[in-house]
Amino acid sequence: MxxxxxxxxxxxxxxxxxxxxxxxxxxxxxxxxxxxxxxxxxxxxxxxxxxxxxxxxxxxxxxxxxxxxxxxxxxxxxxxxxxxxxxxxxxxxxxxxxxxxxDFTAMALGVPSVPSEHLHPVGDGMADSQRPRLVIGPGTGLGISALIPTHHDWVPLETEGGHVDFAPTDELEVAVQQTLRARFGRVSVERILSGQGLLNLYQTLAELERASVRLHTPEAVTEAALQQEDPLAHRALRMFCEILGRVTGDAALTLGSLGGVYICGGIVPRFLDVFRDSPFRRAFEEKGRMRAMMESIPVYVVTEPYxxxxxxxxxxxxxxx
Structure with a gap:
C-alpha cells in the first residue's frame, strides 16, 4: 500500500x-x-x-x-x-x-455520502435538496448538527443543541422533570435522550410508581422493552421515542430543515421496527399551525456504521x- x-x-x-x-x-x-x-x-x-x-x-x-x-x-x-x-x-x-x-460535525458531513440502503424512512415527506438538513442522534450524549447547502459544498453547523432545556408537555413529564431536577439540578434534553438518559427515564418512572428497579444499564432497558419482559422498560422506551420526536421537530422548525432529518447515533438503529411504530413521528408532526410543514419533512434513520x-x-x- x-x-x-x-x-x-x-x-x-x-x-x-x-x-x-x-x-x-x-x-x-x-x-x-x-x-x-x-x-x-x-x-x-x-x-x-x-x-x-x-x-x-x-x-x-x-x-x-x-x-x-x-x-x-x-x-x-x-x-x-x-x-x-x-x-x-x-x-x-x-x-x-x-x-x-x-464528531457530530463529521456525522453531518458524512450523511450525503451514506448509501441509500442505510437510510430507513420513518413516515412520509419529500426533501427539498436546496434546504438545510438536520442531523440528530442520541448515543453517549445527544448530538445535533445541520448541513447548509451552498453553491459548491455543504456548510456544517457545530452546535450544543443537546444541552437545551427539557420542556415537559403533560403531568407525567412534569413529574419526570421534577424528579430529574432533584438529582441533577438543571435538566437538559440530553438527560433523557441518550443512553444514560434512557436509564434515567426508566429509573424515574420506577420511582414515580414506587416500583423496584430491576434493570441497571441502557442496553438492559432496551432489550427488556423489545422482548416485552418489563412493562416499565417498554413505557420508558416509548416515552423516549416520543420526546425524541418533539425535540427533533423543534430543531427542524428552528433550522427550517426541509431538506430532511437524519437520525444517527448508536441507539435508534438497534430497534428500528419498534421506532417506526412508536409515537416518534406523531410527536414530530404535532406542531400546531406548522403541522403541514412538518408532515412534508422526510425523516431517515441512518444505519451506516462509519x-x-x-x-x-x-x-x-x-x-x-
Missing part, C-alpha cells in the same frame, strides 16, 4: 477509535479499523499502530473527528484520558495538515470546515 499517497481519517470516541485511509480527492474509505482507546496511551500511539497494521507507510494529511470540543489548541477527550495539543500532535505524527472537527469517517473524509478538502 506504500505507493499510494494516502490521507488518514479518524472518528475518535470515548471507547473506540475508528480509522481509515482515503486517496486524495476521494471519499472512499479503505482499510477501516476499530481500535479500543483503552489499549493506547494517546492518539499518536494508536495512529502509529494503525499505520503499521495497514502497511500504509507515511501519511502527510489527516482529518479526525473527536467526541469533545475541538475549538481550542488543547484537546481533552470527554470520556477517555487522551489529552494533547494540536501542534504537538501534528509534529509527533509528521503531518503537514492535521484537521480536527467535532458515517463519522465518511464525514471526516469530506472535511479534508471542504474549505467551509
Amino acid at each position: 506504500t505507493e499510494t499517497p494516502w490521507a488518514l481519517v479518524g472518528d475518535i470516541g470515548g471507547t473506540n477509535a475508528r480509522f481509515a485511509l482515503v486517496e486524495p480527492g476521494s471519499g472512499t474509505l479503505n482499510s477501516i479499523a476499530v481500535l479500543p482507546c483503552g489499549d493506547y496511551g494517546n492518539l499518536d500511539v494508536a495512529v502509529r499502530d494503525y499505520l503499521q497494521q495497514t502497511g500504509a507507510g507515511e501519511v502527510r494529511r489527516a482529518c479526525m473527528a473527536f467526541a469533545c470540543p475541538v475549538h481550542d489548541e488543547m484537546v481533552r477527550m470527554t470520556n477517555n484520558p487522551w489529552v494533547f495539543r494540536k501542534a504537538a500532535m501534528r509534529e509527533s505524527l509528521g503531518l503537514d495538515l492535521f484537521k480536527t472537527i467535532n 458515517t463519522g469517517l465518511l464525514g471526516a473524509a469530506q472535511a479534508l478538502d471542504n474549505g467551509e470546515v
